Amino acid sequence: MVAAPSSSLLVSIDRVHAARAVADELGVDLLVVTPGSDLRYLCGYSAHAMERLTALAVPRRGEPLLVVPRLEVPMVEASPAGALGLEVLAWDETDDAFARLAEAVTARLGARPTRIAVGNRTWAEHALGVQRAMPGAALELASPVIDRLRMVKTPAEVEELALAGAAIDRVHAAMAGWLRVGRTEAEVGADIAAAILAEGHVSVDFTIVGSGPNGASPHHELSDRVVQAGDLVVVDIGGETATGYRSDCTRTYVVGGAAAPDVAEWYAVLQQAQEAATAAVRPGVTCEQIDAVARDVIIEGGWGEHFIHRTGHGIGLDTHEAPYVVAGNDLPLEPGMAFSVEPGIYLAGRCGARIEDIVVCTDDGVRNLNGGPRELVELPG
Ligand code: ZN
Numbered sequence: 332m333v334a335a336p337s338s339s340l341l342v343s344i345d346r347v348h349a350a351r352a353v354a355d356e357l358g359v360d361l362l363v364v365t366p367g368s369d370l371r372y373l374c375g376y377s378a379h380a381m382e383r384l385t386a387l388a389v390p391r392r393g394e395p396l397l398v399v400p401r402l403e404v405p406m407v408e409a410s411p412a413g414a415l416g417l418e419v420l421a422w423d424e425t426d427d428a429f430a431r432l433a434e435a436v437t438a439r440l441g442a443r444p445t446r447i448a449v450g451n452r453t454w455a456e457h458a459l460g461v462q463r464a465m466p467g468a469a470l471e472l473a474s475p476v477i478d479r480l481r482m483v484k485t486p487a488e489v490e491e492l493a494l495a496g497a498a499i500d501r502v503h504a505a506m507a508g509w510l511r512v513g514r515t516e517a518e519v520g521a522d523i524a525a526a527i528l529a530e531g532h533v534s535v536d537f538t539i540v541g542s543g544p545n546g547a548s549p550h551h552e553l554s555d556r557v558v559q560a561g562d563l564v565v566v567d568i569g570g571e572t573a574t575g576y577r578s579d580c581t582r583t584y585v586v587g588g589a590a591a592p593d594v595a596e597w598y599a600v601l602q603q604a605q606e607a608a609t610a611a612v613r614p615g616v617t618c619e620q621i622d623a624v625a626r627d628v629i630i631e632g633g634w635g636e637h638f639i640h641r642t643g644h645g646i647g648l649d650t651h652e653a654p655y656v657v658a659g660n661d662l663p664l665e666p667g668m669a670f671s672v673e674p675g676i677y678l679a680g681r682c683g684a685r686i687e688d689i690v691v692c693t694d695d696g697v698r699n700l701n702g703g704p705r706e707l708v709e710l711p712g
């Protein structure tokens with residue numbers, strides 16, 4: 332096989348055609364996807380969302396088309412989307428872009444669509460503009476169509492996630508240089524953010540440094556709290572790589588002294604839960620079963636009421652995407668599904684701990700995209 336740049340491995344017209352096939356299977360007449368990760372996934376165009384309409388329109392029959400403001404046609408041509416052979420419908424400043432889209436779609440379908448699926452994060456003004464231009468159509472979310480494709484990563488996508496995971500592992504491995512007694516969470520977070528960029532990400536999605544009692548708030552980011560000797564510190568960090576794929580990894584540290592005597596006992600329960608849930612990953616096991624494996628260990632250890640969130644989330648071009656590893660989701664895992672396994676135990680007012688890896692379901696088990704110690708990591712302070 333000839334070596335190809337990664338962007339050409341990551342995007343092809345096949346994705347647009349696959350979306351069309353799923354839409355047709357589900358009885359959706361038209362899929363409309365505006366700037367964001369769905370658009371980038373389907374056709375490789377990463378445009379900024381704005382008031383002017385940019386949309387990939389995929390009717391269930393006929394060729395898909397990319398509707399763009401004429402002034403942005405050069406940007407489409409310069410993007411991976413420009414090489415896909417997609418028809419581009421350029422609209423002028425005084426055109427009604429929605430009417431142009433409706434006209435093109437109706438011509439392909441031979442009738443007005445009755446079911447239109449719009450991207451979950453499509454702006455309301457665009458979704459309603461689409462509906463206004465095709466009266467009588469019911470709007471619905473595009474996630475049943477698009478998630479089915481996005482959830483199952485190709486080997487090239489898995490390699491992008493693996494690169495992101497290795498980069499964030501290197502940041503965690505250097506934590507002793509920044510996470511020290513006497514520094515504020517904000518100071519530590521600024522150093523971590525710089526390291527995330529230095530390790531090859533193009534942007535920082537989040538830096539959670541939850542020291543002491545702040546660690547009990549799972550989505551705490553940064554504050555001016557000063558790290559104290561003996562603090563548990565939850566560090567959950569991630570960013571976006573050049574190809575759009577994301578990292579997300581949590582380790583829990585104890586800084587400048589020993590943790591309180593009971594911590595080792597419940598941290599061991601947490602680590603066992605995370606290991607067991609990871610080991611349970613294989614094709615056919617459902618998302619809620621993975622959640623239950625982690626949760627049951629923590630419940631049996633007596634800490635169930637302190638595990639206050641789902642076990643994980645899918646990851647790809649978004650940090651949080653399908654599949655969600657949560658009770659009630661009976662979706663069976665398939666090879667190529669990538670998601671976090673991140674149980675936590677949170678003691679309100681005191682401290683918390685979480686262990687998070689990104690894993691991929693393989694043909695016969697699991698591949699972990701993060702390394703490094705999952706034990707409570709002792710830093711000298
Ligand atoms: Zn995380």
Ligand code: ZN
Binds near residue numbers: 579644671673687
């Ligand atoms: Zn996560």
